[in-house]
Amino acid sequence: MPDPRGPGPHSRLPSTYDLRELLQRLRRSDPLESIPGLSLTKPVLDEEHEIIQRFDVTVEQRPDRERLPCALCSNNKPKFLHGFVLWSGDGWLRIIGSCCGPKYFGVHYHEMTRRMAKRFSNERAENYLWENLPKIAGVIAKTKLLSDRCLMCDERMKKIREDAPEAVKSIVANANENDGRLCVVHKISGAGPRMKTTAGGSDFQTMTIAPLRGEKALKDKKPLNTYRKNILLILAKLPSISNDDELLEVITDLSTDPQKLRNYADAVMGAFKKVDDLHGRISEAESFFSRENMIGIMKWSDDLESHAGFDLKIQGKSVVIKSNNETCVVKMLS
Numbered sequence: 001m002p003d004p005r006g007p008g009p010h011s012r013l014p015s016t017y018d019l020r021e022l023l024q025r026l027r028r029s030d031p032l033e034s035i036p037g038l039s040l041t042k043p044v045l046d047e048e049h050e051i052i053q054r055f056d057v058t059v060e061q062r063p064d065r066e067r068l069p070c071a072l073c074s075n076n077k078p079k080f081l082h083g084f085v086l087w088s089g090d091g092w093l094r095i096i097g098s099c100c101g102p103k104y105f106g107v108h109y110h111e112m113t114r115r116m117a118k119r120f121s122n123e124r125a126e127n128y129l130w131e132n133l134p135k136i137a138g139v140i141a142k143t144k145l146l147s148d149r150c151l152m153c154d155e156r157m158k159k160i161r162e163d164a165p166e167a168v169k170s171i172v173a174n175a176n177e178n179d180g181r182l183c184v185v186h187k188i189s190g191a192g193p194r195m196k197t198t199a200g201g202s203d204f205q206t207m208t209i210a211p212l213r214g215e216k217a218l219k220d221k222k223p224l225n226t227y228r229k230n231i232l233l234i235l236a237k238l239p240s241i242s243n244d245d246e247l248l249e250v251i252t253d254l255s256t257d258p259q260k261l262r263n264y265a266d267a268v269m270g271a272f273k274k275v276d277d278l279h280g281r282i283s284e285a286e287s288f289f290s291r292e293n294m295i296g297i298m299k300w301s302d303d304l305e306s307h308a309g310f311d312l313k314i315q316g317k318s319v320v321i322k323s324n325n326e327t328c329v330v331k332m333l334s
Protein backbone atom coordinates (compact mmCIF):
# COMPACT_ATOMS: atom_id res chain seq x y z
CA MET A 1 0.00 0.00 0.00
CA PRO A 2 1.62 3.28 -1.03
CA ASP A 3 1.69 6.13 1.44
CA PRO A 4 -1.65 8.02 1.29
CA ARG A 5 0.26 11.31 1.48
CA GLY A 6 1.60 10.74 -2.04
CA PRO A 7 5.29 10.84 -2.99
CA GLY A 8 7.70 11.42 -0.10
CA PRO A 9 10.35 14.13 0.23
CA HIS A 10 13.34 11.90 -0.64
CA SER A 11 13.29 11.61 -4.42
CA ARG A 12 16.91 10.45 -4.01
CA LEU A 13 18.81 8.72 -1.20
CA PRO A 14 18.75 10.97 1.88
CA SER A 15 21.87 12.88 2.88
CA THR A 16 23.98 11.62 5.75
CA TYR A 17 22.63 14.54 7.72
CA ASP A 18 18.98 13.53 7.19
CA LEU A 19 19.79 9.95 8.01
CA ARG A 20 21.53 10.87 11.24
CA GLU A 21 18.55 13.02 12.20
CA LEU A 22 16.19 10.10 11.57
CA LEU A 23 18.26 7.72 13.71
CA GLN A 24 18.47 10.25 16.51
CA ARG A 25 14.71 10.61 16.52
CA LEU A 26 14.22 6.85 16.59
CA ARG A 27 16.56 6.56 19.57
CA ARG A 28 15.03 9.58 21.25
CA SER A 29 11.74 7.72 20.91
CA ASP A 30 9.92 10.51 19.10
CA PRO A 31 6.48 9.28 17.96
CA LEU A 32 7.10 7.60 14.60
CA GLU A 33 4.27 9.56 12.97
CA SER A 34 6.07 12.81 13.75
CA ILE A 35 9.33 11.90 12.01
CA PRO A 36 9.54 13.76 8.69
CA GLY A 37 10.10 11.64 5.59
CA LEU A 38 9.24 8.39 7.41
CA SER A 39 6.34 6.31 6.18
CA LEU A 40 4.71 3.53 8.20
CA THR A 41 2.96 1.99 5.21
CA LYS A 42 4.11 -1.16 3.44
CA PRO A 43 6.15 -0.25 0.34
CA VAL A 44 5.20 -1.47 -3.13
CA LEU A 45 7.67 -4.31 -3.54
CA ASP A 46 8.41 -4.06 -7.26
CA GLU A 47 9.39 -0.43 -6.92
CA GLU A 48 13.03 0.70 -6.61
CA HIS A 49 14.51 0.19 -3.12
CA GLU A 50 17.78 0.69 -1.30
CA ILE A 51 18.77 -0.46 2.16
CA ILE A 52 20.63 2.57 3.41
CA GLN A 53 21.52 2.14 7.06
CA ARG A 54 21.67 -0.60 9.65
CA PHE A 55 20.64 0.41 13.13
CA ASP A 56 19.90 -0.91 16.59
CA VAL A 57 17.78 0.49 19.38
CA THR A 58 17.33 -0.79 22.91
CA VAL A 59 14.02 -1.27 24.69
CA GLU A 60 15.18 1.28 27.25
CA GLN A 61 15.23 3.89 24.51
CA ARG A 62 11.69 3.20 23.39
CA PRO A 63 8.50 4.61 24.96
CA ASP A 64 6.83 1.97 27.14
CA ARG A 65 9.84 -0.20 26.31
CA GLU A 66 8.15 -1.24 23.11
CA ARG A 67 9.85 -2.39 19.92
CA LEU A 68 9.64 -0.78 16.50
CA PRO A 69 7.14 -1.83 13.85
CA CYS A 70 8.44 -3.30 10.59
CA ALA A 71 7.04 -1.63 7.47
CA LEU A 72 7.21 -4.90 5.55
CA CYS A 73 5.55 -7.37 7.87
CA SER A 74 4.14 -6.09 11.10
CA ASN A 75 1.33 -3.75 10.11
CA ASN A 76 2.40 -1.15 12.69
CA LYS A 77 2.71 -3.66 15.52
CA PRO A 78 5.92 -3.46 17.58
CA LYS A 79 8.33 -6.06 16.32
CA PHE A 80 12.08 -5.40 16.20
CA LEU A 81 15.10 -3.70 17.79
CA HIS A 82 17.64 -4.44 15.07
CA GLY A 83 16.83 -3.35 11.57
CA PHE A 84 17.44 -1.20 8.53
CA VAL A 85 16.31 2.08 7.09
CA LEU A 86 14.84 1.43 3.66
CA TRP A 87 14.60 4.07 0.94
CA SER A 88 12.00 3.49 -1.74
CA GLY A 89 11.36 4.99 -5.14
CA ASP A 90 8.16 6.63 -3.80
CA GLY A 91 10.39 9.07 -1.92
CA TRP A 92 9.72 7.69 1.58
CA LEU A 93 12.00 6.16 4.16
CA ARG A 94 10.75 3.17 6.10
CA ILE A 95 12.14 1.06 8.89
CA ILE A 96 12.23 -2.70 8.54
CA GLY A 97 13.34 -5.53 10.81
CA SER A 98 16.63 -7.20 10.03
CA CYS A 99 14.98 -10.55 9.18
CA CYS A 100 12.63 -9.09 6.62
CA GLY A 101 15.24 -7.76 4.19
CA PRO A 102 16.28 -11.19 2.90
CA LYS A 103 12.73 -12.55 3.20
CA TYR A 104 11.07 -9.87 1.07
CA PHE A 105 13.83 -8.84 -1.30
CA GLY A 106 15.61 -12.17 -1.81
CA VAL A 107 18.72 -11.88 -3.94
CA HIS A 108 18.27 -8.10 -4.20
CA TYR A 109 18.78 -7.84 -0.45
CA HIS A 110 22.41 -8.89 -0.80
CA GLU A 111 22.99 -6.49 -3.67
CA MET A 112 21.45 -3.70 -1.59
CA THR A 113 23.59 -4.40 1.47
CA ARG A 114 26.69 -4.59 -0.73
CA ARG A 115 25.85 -1.20 -2.21
CA MET A 116 25.24 0.14 1.30
CA ALA A 117 28.67 -1.04 2.46
CA LYS A 118 30.24 0.58 -0.58
CA ARG A 119 28.46 3.89 0.00
CA PHE A 120 29.74 3.89 3.59
CA SER A 121 33.28 3.16 2.57
CA ASN A 122 33.09 5.95 -0.05
CA GLU A 123 31.79 8.31 2.58
CA ARG A 124 34.50 7.33 5.04
CA ALA A 125 37.17 7.74 2.36
CA GLU A 126 35.84 11.16 1.40
CA ASN A 127 35.67 12.34 5.03
CA TYR A 128 39.20 11.10 5.58
CA LEU A 129 40.45 13.06 2.56
CA TRP A 130 38.68 16.27 3.61
CA GLU A 131 40.43 16.06 6.90
CA ASN A 132 43.83 14.81 5.83
CA LEU A 133 44.71 16.16 2.38
CA PRO A 134 45.41 19.61 3.84
CA LYS A 135 47.89 18.01 6.26
CA ILE A 136 50.18 16.58 3.57
CA ALA A 137 52.34 19.68 3.10
CA GLY A 138 52.96 19.88 6.85
CA VAL A 139 53.80 16.18 7.07
CA ILE A 140 56.30 16.58 4.21
CA ALA A 141 57.94 19.54 5.95
CA LYS A 142 58.19 17.66 9.26
CA THR A 143 59.57 14.55 7.56
CA LYS A 144 62.27 16.65 5.89
CA LEU A 145 63.23 18.00 9.30
CA LEU A 146 63.80 14.47 10.58
CA SER A 147 66.93 14.24 8.47
CA ASP A 148 69.32 15.31 11.26
CA ARG A 149 67.93 12.87 13.78
CA CYS A 150 68.05 10.03 11.23
CA LEU A 151 71.64 10.78 10.22
CA MET A 152 72.81 11.07 13.83
CA CYS A 153 71.44 7.61 14.64
CA ASP A 154 72.58 6.07 11.34
CA GLU A 155 76.11 7.35 11.78
CA ARG A 156 76.35 5.88 15.30
CA MET A 157 74.77 2.57 14.30
CA LYS A 158 77.18 2.23 11.38
CA LYS A 159 80.10 2.98 13.66
CA ILE A 160 79.32 0.40 16.34
CA ARG A 161 78.40 -2.23 13.73
CA GLU A 162 81.75 -1.71 12.02
CA ASP A 163 84.05 -0.94 14.98
CA ALA A 164 82.43 -3.00 17.74
CA PRO A 165 80.82 -5.99 16.00
CA GLU A 166 81.46 -8.27 19.01
CA ALA A 167 79.50 -5.97 21.28
CA VAL A 168 76.56 -5.79 18.85
CA LYS A 169 76.56 -9.58 18.45
CA SER A 170 76.71 -10.17 22.18
CA ILE A 171 73.92 -7.66 23.01
CA VAL A 172 71.60 -8.98 20.29
CA ALA A 173 72.18 -12.60 21.32
CA ASN A 174 71.45 -11.79 24.94
CA ALA A 175 68.31 -9.82 24.11
CA ASN A 176 67.05 -12.65 21.91
CA GLU A 177 67.47 -15.10 24.74
CA ASN A 178 65.96 -12.93 27.45
CA ASP A 179 62.96 -11.15 25.93
CA GLY A 180 64.82 -7.93 25.33
CA ARG A 181 66.40 -7.72 28.79
CA LEU A 182 70.06 -7.70 29.62
CA CYS A 183 70.56 -10.68 31.87
CA VAL A 184 73.34 -12.61 33.48
CA VAL A 185 73.28 -16.13 34.83
CA HIS A 186 74.79 -16.55 38.28
CA LYS A 187 75.86 -19.76 39.89
CA ILE A 188 74.21 -19.99 43.26
CA SER A 189 76.93 -20.69 45.76
CA GLY A 190 77.36 -20.97 49.47
CA ALA A 191 75.52 -22.84 52.16
CA GLY A 192 72.03 -22.27 53.36
CA PRO A 193 68.77 -22.82 51.58
CA ARG A 194 69.05 -23.00 47.84
CA MET A 195 67.16 -20.26 46.04
CA LYS A 196 64.28 -21.46 43.98
CA THR A 197 64.67 -20.57 40.32
CA THR A 198 62.25 -20.60 37.44
CA ALA A 199 63.99 -23.69 36.15
CA GLY A 200 62.90 -25.27 39.42
CA GLY A 201 65.94 -26.04 41.48
CA SER A 202 68.98 -25.69 39.30
CA ASP A 203 72.25 -24.25 40.58
CA PHE A 204 71.93 -21.26 38.30
CA GLN A 205 69.82 -18.19 38.49
CA THR A 206 69.08 -15.70 35.71
CA MET A 207 69.24 -12.11 36.88
CA THR A 208 68.02 -9.09 34.96
CA ILE A 209 70.59 -6.31 35.05
CA ALA A 210 68.74 -3.79 32.90
CA PRO A 211 66.12 -3.55 30.19
CA LEU A 212 67.65 -3.14 26.74
CA ARG A 213 66.36 -0.06 24.94
CA GLY A 214 66.39 0.25 21.16
CA GLU A 215 66.71 -3.48 20.50
CA LYS A 216 64.74 -3.29 17.24
CA ALA A 217 66.91 -0.45 15.97
CA LEU A 218 70.02 -2.46 16.71
CA LYS A 219 68.66 -5.43 14.73
CA ASP A 220 67.36 -3.44 11.76
CA LYS A 221 70.21 -2.89 9.33
CA LYS A 222 68.40 -0.49 7.00
CA PRO A 223 69.47 3.13 7.63
CA LEU A 224 66.72 5.39 8.99
CA ASN A 225 67.54 7.98 6.38
CA THR A 226 66.71 5.50 3.62
CA TYR A 227 63.28 5.00 5.18
CA ARG A 228 62.89 8.75 5.40
CA LYS A 229 63.82 9.37 1.77
CA ASN A 230 61.46 6.64 0.55
CA ILE A 231 58.63 8.19 2.54
CA LEU A 232 59.32 11.60 1.02
CA LEU A 233 59.08 10.05 -2.46
CA ILE A 234 55.69 8.57 -1.55
CA LEU A 235 54.46 11.85 -0.02
CA ALA A 236 55.58 13.83 -3.07
CA LYS A 237 53.14 11.85 -5.23
CA LEU A 238 50.16 12.98 -3.14
CA PRO A 239 48.45 16.24 -4.09
CA SER A 240 49.74 19.28 -2.30
CA ILE A 241 46.86 21.43 -1.13
CA SER A 242 47.40 25.00 -0.07
CA ASN A 243 43.85 26.33 0.20
CA ASP A 244 40.21 25.30 0.46
CA ASP A 245 39.53 25.86 -3.24
CA GLU A 246 42.22 23.38 -4.21
CA LEU A 247 40.87 20.92 -1.67
CA LEU A 248 37.37 21.22 -3.05
CA GLU A 249 38.67 20.78 -6.59
CA VAL A 250 40.69 17.65 -5.79
CA ILE A 251 37.88 16.00 -3.85
CA THR A 252 35.23 16.90 -6.43
CA ASP A 253 37.42 15.36 -9.09
CA LEU A 254 38.04 12.21 -7.04
CA SER A 255 34.35 11.87 -6.13
CA THR A 256 33.44 11.15 -9.76
CA ASP A 257 35.27 7.84 -9.40
CA PRO A 258 34.57 6.17 -6.03
CA GLN A 259 37.24 3.52 -6.58
CA LYS A 260 39.85 6.20 -7.21
CA LEU A 261 38.62 8.11 -4.16
CA ARG A 262 39.04 5.05 -1.93
CA ASN A 263 42.47 4.30 -3.41
CA TYR A 264 43.56 7.84 -2.67
CA ALA A 265 42.35 7.69 0.89
CA ASP A 266 44.24 4.39 1.32
CA ALA A 267 47.38 5.93 -0.18
CA VAL A 268 47.29 8.93 2.18
CA MET A 269 46.57 6.68 5.17
CA GLY A 270 49.43 4.37 4.19
CA ALA A 271 51.88 7.25 3.79
CA PHE A 272 50.91 8.77 7.15
CA LYS A 273 51.31 5.37 8.78
CA LYS A 274 54.82 5.11 7.36
CA VAL A 275 55.65 8.52 8.84
CA ASP A 276 54.42 7.39 12.27
CA ASP A 277 56.44 4.25 11.83
CA LEU A 278 59.56 6.31 11.07
CA HIS A 279 59.04 8.38 14.23
CA GLY A 280 58.89 5.11 16.17
CA ARG A 281 62.10 3.85 14.57
CA ILE A 282 63.93 7.08 15.31
CA SER A 283 62.87 7.08 18.97
CA GLU A 284 63.91 3.45 19.19
CA ALA A 285 67.38 4.18 17.78
CA GLU A 286 67.79 7.26 19.98
CA SER A 287 66.87 5.28 23.05
CA PHE A 288 69.63 2.80 22.24
CA PHE A 289 72.19 5.59 22.36
CA SER A 290 70.77 7.16 25.52
CA ARG A 291 72.98 7.45 28.59
CA GLU A 292 70.50 5.39 30.60
CA ASN A 293 70.75 2.50 28.13
CA MET A 294 74.52 2.68 27.93
CA ILE A 295 74.76 2.57 31.74
CA GLY A 296 72.60 -0.57 31.63
CA ILE A 297 74.84 -2.17 29.00
CA MET A 298 77.94 -1.18 30.97
CA LYS A 299 76.64 -2.76 34.19
CA TRP A 300 75.66 -5.88 32.31
CA SER A 301 79.02 -6.24 30.52
CA ASP A 302 80.88 -5.57 33.79
CA ASP A 303 78.94 -8.35 35.41
CA LEU A 304 79.74 -10.72 32.55
CA GLU A 305 83.41 -9.71 32.61
CA SER A 306 85.28 -11.47 29.83
CA HIS A 307 82.16 -13.41 28.75
CA ALA A 308 80.68 -10.25 27.29
CA GLY A 309 83.36 -10.21 24.60
CA PHE A 310 83.78 -6.48 24.96
CA ASP A 311 84.39 -3.78 27.49
CA LEU A 312 82.22 -0.68 27.59
CA LYS A 313 82.99 2.46 29.57
CA ILE A 314 81.33 5.84 29.73
CA GLN A 315 83.61 8.82 29.33
CA GLY A 316 81.90 12.16 29.54
CA LYS A 317 79.35 12.28 26.72
CA SER A 318 80.77 9.26 24.91
CA VAL A 319 80.89 5.52 25.27
CA VAL A 320 84.14 3.73 24.61
CA ILE A 321 83.79 0.12 23.52
CA LYS A 322 86.87 -2.07 23.38
CA SER A 323 86.93 -5.48 21.82
CA ASN A 324 89.53 -7.48 19.87
CA ASN A 325 92.10 -4.69 20.28
CA GLU A 326 89.72 -2.32 18.51
CA THR A 327 88.34 0.79 20.15
CA CYS A 328 85.03 2.34 19.15
CA VAL A 329 84.07 5.75 20.50
CA VAL A 330 80.48 6.87 20.05
CA LYS A 331 78.76 9.98 21.39
CA MET A 332 75.60 9.31 23.33
CA LEU A 333 72.38 11.04 22.30
CA SER A 334 71.04 12.09 25.69
Ligand SMILES: [Zn+2]
Pocket residue numbers: 070071072073074096097099100
Ligand atom coordinates in the same frame (compact mmCIF):
# COMPACT_ATOMS: atom_id res chain seq x y z
ZN1 LIG B 1 9.40 -7.43 9.11
